[in-house]
Amino acid sequence: MAIGERIHKFILNNKNIVLDINSGAVHLVDDVVYHILDYYEAKSVDEIIELLKGKYDQKTISEAYKEIKILEKEGLLYSYESNIKDIRYNEDNIIKALCLHVAHDCNLRCKYCFASQGDFKGGRSLMNLNVGKRALEFLMENSGNRKNLEVDFFGGEPLMNFDLVKELVHYGRQLEEKNNKHFRFTITTNGVLLDDDKINFINEHMDNVVLSLDGRREINDNMRKTVSGRGSYDIILPKFKELVNKRGDKDYYIRGTFTSFNLDFSEDALDFYHNGFKKISMEPVVTEPDMDYALREEHLETILEEYEKFSKDYIEIKRQDKDFLFFHFMIDLKQGPCLAKRAVGCGAGSEYMAVTPQGDLYPCHQFVGDENFRIGDVFTGVKNGQLRQEFNKANVFNKEECRSCWARFYCSGGCHANAYNTNKDIMKPYKTGCEMEKKRIECAISILANLED
Secondary structure (H helix, E strand, C coil), X not given: CEECCCEEEEEECCEEEEEEXXXXXXXXXXXXXXXXXXXXXXXXXXXXXXXXXXXXXXXXXXXXXXXXXXXXXXXXXXXXXXXXCCCCCCCCCCCCEEEEECEECCCECCCCCCCCCCCCXXXXXXXXXXXXXXXXHHHHHCCCCCCEEEXXXXXXXXXXXXXXXXXXXXXXXXXXXXXXXXXXXXXXXXXXXXXXXXXXXXXXXXXXXXXXXXXXXXXXXXXXXXXXXXXCHHHHHHHHHHHHHXXXXXXXXXXXXXXXXXXXXXXXXXXXXXXXXXXXXXXXXXXXXXXXXXXXXXXXXXXXXXXXXXXXXXXXXXXXXXXXXXXXXXXXXXXXXXXXXXXXXXXXXXXXXXXXXXXEEECCHHXXXXXXXXXXXXXXXXXXXXXHHHHHCCCCCCCHHHHCCCCHHHHCCCXXXXXXXXXXXXXXXXXXXXXXXXXHHHHHHHHHHXXXX
């Protein structure tokens, strides 16, 4: 529940948790403190004693009240929001990351694909070496003093243009030496074309790998079919297992999408785990509400309950296996990056962009194909500076619905593409997504509280 605009308190996994929204301080409290906070701002200590005398004795209430006062004085409870009115973020227009669409083509026909089965509602095409090299040069030239740069090989299905991927990795290493920079390469794949040579190259050169599969065989094969209409699970799973087994301690994620057909998505996450995958993500589908697989408002209660259910399973597994990770249950309670970064989020359209096979620039992969969001190209640079500024200003202080939300400094205003796809406005968050994110944050905090016991 939300208390005013400065604290958020909830009970989950047998913990009473109080979050001070503006400072980020998280408190595990006993029952008496938890109950006092219902009245603390509006009532005097004597009034609170009278209200709670049936539950606690006067001395207990008075001592708990004093503890709250001390935390308030120290700025760890009921702290006030920074008086920053205008976040000045990335004023030098630095670019730190590119998503290279090396293939606008795919060998699967996933029903929910936002990329229109790989072609992004355009012609099927592959990036050529000239465009790819220029994209890396463009990133290097626009990275300012930043040393570490991110490049994600994406599609469609990037393994359909894997020779280019290899050439670009080697070219990137040459650029590193000349410019005192470092590329961190990632590849996102459905795995159909994986073989020993590709697995070995990926494991040697990719800092991270995102493996796309939806969990249980029947769930995956309902949504992720081959071009011939067959299920893809039995083709892909053995290849993913081989890649991960050979990968050692290098990063990877196996990533699923859940829809209205698997609202029990925690079972898919557990299926991943039982198949030997320890770094897992399950993402909610975002699509038109009239699609039969869409997540709608009537599904929300079930989804939130499922996150809570999975958080209990996660605690038990994590106590036995410290390497188990669920992406949405990972949280930084040390306040991590600066306020500006926590307010802005992923940086799409500002410091992160997607590059099409032709070299066109878009705010991120989910905007590709919509000409209204074409920012420029890697040959002539960013041309639509006004659009870039709109994304620069899309922060939690400028989004009306975010300003009063307790989760704003954890979700950073949510996904711009999800906001636009549902509301045609990057400043108006996707409400169903917001509710899911808030529940994930609560679960993540409660998990940390239990694991630290």
